[in-house]
Amino acid sequence: MTKLIERRYYYEMRTLMLAVALAITVGGARADDAVTARSPALSLLGKTVGITVIGTDHYWDLRAYQGQVDEVRRLGGTAIAVDAGRNDSRQIAQIQTLISQKPDAIIEQLGTLSVLEPWLQKIRDAGIPLFTVDTATPLSLNDTTSDNFFIGEQLALRLANDIGGEGNILVFNGFYGVPVCAIRYDELKEVLKFYPKIRIIEPELRDVIPNTVQNAYTQITEVLNKYPEKGSIKAIWAAWDVPQVGATQALLAAGRTEIKTYGVDGSPDVVNLIKDPDSPAAAVVAQQPYEIGKAAVDNVARYLAGDHGVPLYSYIPAILVTKQNAAEVQKTLGQAS
Amino acid sequence: MPRRRHRTGWLRMGSLAAFTVVFVGFAIAAPGFLVVGNIANVVDQSAILGVLAFGMTVVIIGGGGDVITGGIDLSLAGNLGLSAAVFAVLSQSGSGDVLAVVAALASGVAVGFVNAFAVVRLRILPLLATLAVMNICAGVELVLTHNMVVQARSSLLSRLAGDGPFGLPVLAYLLLAIAFVLVLAVQCSPTGLRLYAVGGHREAARAAGLAVERHVGGSYLVSGLCGGIGGVFSAALLNGSTPGSGEMLLSIVVAALLGSVFSRRLVPTIAGTLLAVLFIGFLINGFQLINVSSYWVSGVEGVLILFVVGTTSLVRREMS
Known part of the structure; x- marks a missing residue:
């Protein structure tokens, strides 16, 4: 129990520190823009x-x-x-x-x-x-x-924390050939190493393009039939947010809203889903x-x-969107209607 | 009679004129369009579509040109995907190029055999039979690849994707070579003539003692082989197999149908199909060179289908 509390404390501290870091980066990016405008x-x-x-x-x-x-x-x-x-x-x-x-x-x-x-x-x-x-x-x-390392880690930590560090999760891993998806997936695995009680259900799911939403809906519905008792699946993870939409809809349709969904990108419709307190969509990392x-x-x-000193990588800040901050982030991202 | 000849002549001249206008138009408007390198690029990019459209052409010749009841092979794009997957999976598991190529071609011919069996023995309408086989191909491809990109690297693939004599792409040479062989086989041989006879009027051909079933079945085998060759080309171009080959189907149909307007009697020919494929290739290339959105291309393809099917069926109705 103390261990769990310690862990929670650790993650809360860590999230807080990352939030501060993010604020600094966002602020920094703005300062950069100002410099560019003047140069x-x-x-x-x-x-x-x-x-x-x-x-x-x-x-x-x-x-x-x-x-x-x-x-x-x-x-x-x-x-x-x-x-x-x-x-x-x-x-x-x-x-x-x-x-x-x-x-x-x-x-x-x-x-x-x-x-x-x-x-x-x-x-x-x-x-x-x-x-x-x-x-x-x-x-x-x-x-x-x-920074997809940051994105993958943030999403994985949030997921692990939300489900209390144990349980079965479903993972969409159809695009490991796309480097950014591979990074996010590897970060998930990296985090899960330290949460031995979280298990990825095999075989992993394969998200597809096109018909991503319908396909994810069908796949999740099938898996839910295989795992009918509540609590047998804790969360669904995807490397982007379109499968997350299909998964979220399938959970609603099956009345299995105890399962939470996680994704990346922050399309406006997904941020809206996160904002909705009744939706099982728990978090999305929004990019710009x-x-x-x-x-x-x-x-x-x-x-x-x-200027041949252009850096090898330029990172544009991403933001973890949860039920708590969704409304606020919508404004930051210019998505508020 | 003279009126009818006049009409078809007009259509053929009109098509050739359209081809010329497009070509000259781009040559004037688009810088770099007429450069040898760019033309070679277009021929290279047309290789996969071309080989598949040749297969479709042979099937239409043998089965007759009626869009509903005639010969058609809708499984070609699926066959391409499956053959590329067979090649990539074998290559990735360490098999040599020879085995991988033979297996890919064999898988193409096998698909052709299933088509032939369904059409000739089971007497299923080709439109439906090959549609079903298309689904089988897509399914088996999924089983092989799990809908993932399967990477394949081999000396054969890099040679195919590279440049040949005069620094021009190898695939461009191969497309022209295959076209040459097929023109000889289909346009200039007794077998080819019999195939036209079977497709033109099946009962008459049967009465004349031609082995109708063998010719129709054979056309699907050739088409299947074309699918297999297309699969190997695709594996070379994409370094393996990727999902999404099915999208090519519409272009194959367009090319094979459009090809017939380049022939004197509005029948599908290999040379006509080659022209049609290059026409589509130049259209896409020219649009990009003059910086017109690529979104226009699919619209233009649809318009071409409507135009070709519309005018040829009009002219045919007058002929009969």
Whole structure:
């Protein structure tokens, strides 16, 4: 018992410290912006930036994409923006054509790393500076992203705490091939090492694209039938928040609201779910995709202006959204209607 | 009679003119469109779609051009996904390139065999039979890959995805080579002629003593093999197998249907299909070069289907 209290205390302290750290980072980011505004203005005048994204069907993808396109325009450049509609071979074809268009830089957003890597190498071979959004690869001069180690850890700690450090959980792990999802999943495993009483139910669930919500709904409904007694499942974890929506709906439909759901991204509909006191959606780590896209383009502009000291990674702060802070975070993220 | 010839001639000239206008238009409007490297890129990007559309063309030739009751192979895209998965899974488990290629092609032909059996022996409408087989392919692919990306790296794959003589992509050469072989086999051989006869009027062909079933069944086997080849190409392009091959189906249908407007009698031909595939490829490429949103492409594909199916059925009705 004392141990549990100690642990709780430890996590409360830790959450508090992280909150302070986050506040400092957010504040710091704002201060940075102020500096940027005062320093010689960034410009992409006369520059062409190729933007290739795997898809824009998800809130995060679309906002990050818009952030890039808008920022290129704002800085006076031309954007050649192509959306592969979640099709790997289409993205490869678009990258091939982009290379032949010889833009001043190319920004690549998400997608399957093993598919992309040889083609990203071809971008480098063609002498075009390569930047990425949310794609961690040594081939990129700069990857602008959220700190997914922090995201994965925060979400896992919250989950472990919420369920009192024991019980069965379900995990959607269909996109381990996407580096950011792999990081979040590995962080979950890392945290669970120290919670031996939490068990991931095997086989893990596989989230899919498209039809993510319907598919997650069906899968969860099936598992609930297999584990009918209350308490046999404590929580559902997903590396992003679209499966979380399907899972949450399935829990409501089955009347199993004692199970909590966890996800990442912070799409407006999910933040609303978290805010709803009756919804089993317990937490989501909200990212700032529009800011991420914007920051990636600013890095390109700095690089093309001759500043080759652009860091390997630029992290845009993410926020853990829970029932307690959802309303407030909505305002911070500009999602409040 | 002369009026009818006039009409089909008009349609064919019109299509060729449209192709030329699009080509010249992009050549003027899009910088870099006519560069050898870009054209080679388009041929390269058309390789997978091209090989699959060839398979579809052979099936339509053998089964007849009626969109509802004629020959059609809806399982091609699923077959591609399955064959790529077979290749990737074997390759990842340490099998050599030869075994992986043979297995991928064999899986393609096996799918073709199931189609042939369903259409010829069980006499199921090809539209429904191949639709069902498409689902089987998707299911088996899921079993093999668990809907995950299966990575495959091998010397064969990197050679296929790389450049050949004159620095042009290997897949582009392969597409043209396969087209050449199929033109010889389908357009210039007795077997090809018999296939057209079977598809053109099945009863007449039977009365003339042709082995109708064997030809129709054979067309599905060829189509299956094309699916297998497409699978290997796809594995080379994507370094393995990824979910989502099914999306290609509409483009395959468009290419095979569009191809027939390039022939004198509005029948599907291999060369016509190659032109159609390249036309679609240049359209997508040109749009990107002049910086028009890629979202327009699927809309344009849909319009093309409506246009082709509409005009060819109009002209055919007048012919009969």
